[in-house]
Amino acid sequence: MSVEIVQIAEQVAREKGIKREVVIEAMEQAIQTASRRKYGVNKSIQARFDHKTGQFALNQLREVVEKEHPEFNPDLHIALPDARRLNPQVQLGDFLAEPLPPIEFGRIAAQTAKQVIVQKVREAERESIYAEYVDRRGELVNGVVKRVERNNIYVDLGRASAFLPHEHQLAREHYRQGDRIRAFIHEVRDAPRGPQIILSRTDPQMVLRLFEMEVPEIYDGIVEIKAVARDPGFRSKIAVRSNDPHVDPVGACVGIRGSRVQGVVTELQGERIDIIEWSHDPAVFVCNALAPAEVSKVVVDEEENSIRVVVAEEQLSLAIGRRGQNVRLATELTGWRIDIITDREEASTRVEEFEELAKNFMVALDLDEDVASALIHEGFSTIEEVAYIPLEELVGIEGFDEEIAQELRNRARDQLVQRALETEERKEQLHVDPRLAQLDGIDDVLAIQLAEKGIRQLDNLADLASDELLELLGEATTLDADSAQAIIMEARRVAGWFDSGQGRGVEGSAVEASPDAVAGGDQDVGPVPEEKNEG
Numbered sequence: 334m335s336v337e338i339v340q341i342a343e344q345v346a347r348e349k350g351i352k353r354e355v356v357i358e359a360m361e362q363a364i365q366t367a368s369r370r371k372y373g374v375n376k377s378i379q380a381r382f383d384h385k386t387g388q389f390a391l392n393q394l395r396e397v398v399e400k401e402h403p404e405f406n407p408d409l410h411i412a413l414p415d416a417r418r419l420n421p422q423v424q425l426g427d428f429l430a431e432p433l434p435p436i437e438f439g440r441i442a443a444q445t446a447k448q449v450i451v452q453k454v455r456e457a458e459r460e461s462i463y464a465e466y467v468d469r470r471g472e473l474v475n476g477v478v479k480r481v482e483r484n485n486i487y488v489d490l491g492r493a494s495a496f497l498p499h500e501h502q503l504a505r506e507h508y509r510q511g512d513r514i515r516a517f518i519h520e521v522r523d524a525p526r527g528p529q530i531i532l533s534r535t536d537p538q539m540v541l542r543l544f545e546m547e548v549p550e551i552y553d554g555i556v557e558i559k560a561v562a563r564d565p566g567f568r569s570k571i572a573v574r575s576n577d578p579h580v581d582p583v584g585a586c587v588g589i590r591g592s593r594v595q596g597v598v599t600e601l602q603g604e605r606i607d608i609i610e611w612s613h614d615p616a617v618f619v620c621n622a623l624a625p626a627e628v629s630k631v632v633v634d635e636e637e638n639s640i641r642v643v644v645a646e647e648q649l650s651l652a653i654g655r656r657g658q659n660v661r662l663a664t665e666l667t668g669w670r671i672d673i674i675t676d677r678e679e680a681s682t683r684v685e686e687f688e689e690l691a692k693n694f695m696v697a698l699d700l701d702e703d704v705a706s707a708l709i710h711e712g713f714s715t716i717e718e719v720a721y722i723p724l725e726e727l728v729g730i731e732g733f734d735e736e737i738a739q740e741l742r743n744r745a746r747d748q749l750v751q752r753a754l755e756t757e758e759r760k761e762q763l764h765v766d767p768r769l770a771q772l773d774g775i776d777d778v779l780a781i782q783l784a785e786k787g788i789r790q791l792d793n794l795a796d797l798a799s800d801e802l803l804e805l806l807g808e809a810t811t812l813d814a815d816s817a818q819a820i821i822m823e824a825r826r827v828a829g830w831f832d833s834g835q836g837r838g839v840e841g842s843a844v845e846a847s848p849d850a851v852a853g854g855d856q857d858v859g860p861v862p863e864e865k866n867e868g
Contacts (some may be wrong), residue, residue, distance in 0.1 A: 355457040359381050364391070370431060375408045379430065392430040397423050437806035462493045463528035467521045473542045474532070478512045488514055493530060501533035505564040505602050515600065517542060535565035540606070543597045544571070550585045557582075559611040560763040562665035566604055570622060570662045572611035584606050607662075615640065615669055621661035626652035629676055643679045690714055698744045707732060708741075723865040754783070766790045768827055774820045782806060 356828040368391055372378060377394040398405065400412040416423045423429055476488035476495060486497040486508055497516055508514060519533035533539065541558050550556040555577050565568040571604055575582040583725055586608045587594050594606055609621040616631040619640050630643035644652045652673050653660050664671050674682070687709060694705035697716055711730050719727075727738035756777045760770065763784035768791045770780040786805050788794050794802075800819040803810065812820075825831065 351600075352457075356454060359454050361456070368433070375406075376410060378433070389661075391433040393433055393777060394428045394430055396428045397425055397429055399425065399745055401485055421436075429683070430431075435751040459527045463521065463523050463590050466493060466518065466528060466530050467523075470518050470519050471538060473539070473546070474518055475513065475515050478508045478510055478514055480510055481508060486514070488516070488532060489529070494529065495530035495532050497532040497534070501531070501535050503534050503604075505566055506534070535563070535603075537561040537563040537569070540571060540597065540601070543600055546592075547593045547596045548586050548588075550575075550580060550582075556585050558667070560668075562662040562667050564658055564662060566602065568605045568607070568658055568662065569601075570607045570609060570666050572609055572618070572622070572666055583610055615667065619663065619667050619669055619671060622666050623652050623659065623671070625652055626659065630679065637691055638668075639672060641672045641679075643674055643676050646675050646677060649673065649675050680723065697748050698741065700741075704737075704741075716745045716748055720749055764789050769794055769824070772820060772823050772827065774816060774823065777814075779810075782810070791824055791828050794821065795828045795830065798823060 361380045365378055367582070368378045368380065369376060372393070379392045379394055381390050381392070395409060395411040395416075397413055397416045397862050398410045402410060402412075404410075405412075411429055411529050413423075413425060416427075416429050419431070420429060432555065454784065474490055474495070476490045479487045479489045479494065481487075484499040484502075486502070488495040488497055495516075497514070497519075501519065516532035516534050517536045518530060519536055519860065520529075520531040522529040524532070531617040540563060544558060545551050548556065551558060556575050558571055558573050560572040560600045561569065562571075571586070572585055573582040575585070585593075594608065598604060598606060607624060609624055612618040612621065616633055620631060623642065625700065626644060626648045626759040628642055628648075630645055632641040632643075642652070642806055651659070654662075660671055661803055662672055687706075690709050691702060694700055694708055694713075694716075695702065698705075698719070700708075707730055708719065713722075722742075724735070724738055727733055727741060730738075733741075759781055760777070763781065765780050765784045766789060767782070769775065769789070770777070772791075772794075775783075781788070783794065783806075788797070788805070797805070799814055799821055802821060803812060803814065804819045806812065
């Protein structure tokens, strides 16, 4: 009997991909459930398989309690004196196991036991499948199409079934029942009815996995795919680099006569794949990413995380691509915002900027056009630069002597002083709260803008929400939502909103500031209060 039960357990475990001990535990649970039908559903019955005898041993478990226990139940409890007659070593609180005779299974008991075994084995199988596939997320799997319903594909993976939603399929693909399919494990969910394995053929990482299969250098780590951008079914870009100076990363991915990349293209139903070389230099990387377009000039703005790319007139459509596909994929691949202009537009913009700078210098410093142009050609763009640059650097400009250089510095400094005086006078006219003007993130220009909108006191600013502040300033401001929120929170801190025991109350009463008020998000604070006692 022992051998037969173990063999049955091993066979079921092998078929379901679970451990033999789980099957035996399910059998024990089934015997235990069926035994309660005979000996009483209120009894605590334990079933254990004995490998030596090949039988299931049944025991009734009862807790050892005092004889005068107020909730004494003979099915669940046994008095201490009675328990010690059975086992002299037993103590209060122990559970005493009393052997029960084996039962003969009737039809109903056998059916109950079978249901329990099937349920336990199914639960164990689900847990086993989930544990296996949750660790395989991000891998490629092969399967067979079981059925297609409403453009959704159900795939047989062998031990498990998977689901390929319509939105994760390539536009030009069509599958029928029985077709073989390769897909990327996009997500694994632990659902009540069993694990749900969601597949995808549009995930950008699928391109990476396919190249790992086709290119041994990638699998071995010699060549590394740094980034992937994809327009599923139409075009993909991958950025690669080599960890070995003797290996060409692009050539390794293309293969002899394109054999390696062609394998990936075939699997993706003809999707075009651009392989570019990754670079630490963002300018070089962006130029590579815009291939096959040729770039004439690149201007990098690290603060804005943007790059202006200049191309020839005939290269513009190629750089942008059909429906903006090329520049969109290049942006996604590099992580930089890319602005593309033609060389003619760039020249026009450069002339406009030059004229604007020259005009500013001519007006502010009372210069003629030649002197202003000379300053701009030397890289000067602000009056501050002229005012505080070392005198010898100004003297080094062609056509400038020490007297001219000193005069330029004096005029620039006088202009800055004049502007500062005008700013302070304007702040006094508007009665700007000094605490508001000194807040982190607020300069004189912003302080005056706020005062002109009626926000002159620190409490006026603290009462606003970030979206109200941005709406108040309008298009003239350069603040973003995060900066506006930071300024408001700093105003509240300086105003003492967060001090212990203090808060903003009604009619002078002290109340604790609400979490919504502290968060400063979207609460309605009403109109901005009018300033009182001005002057």
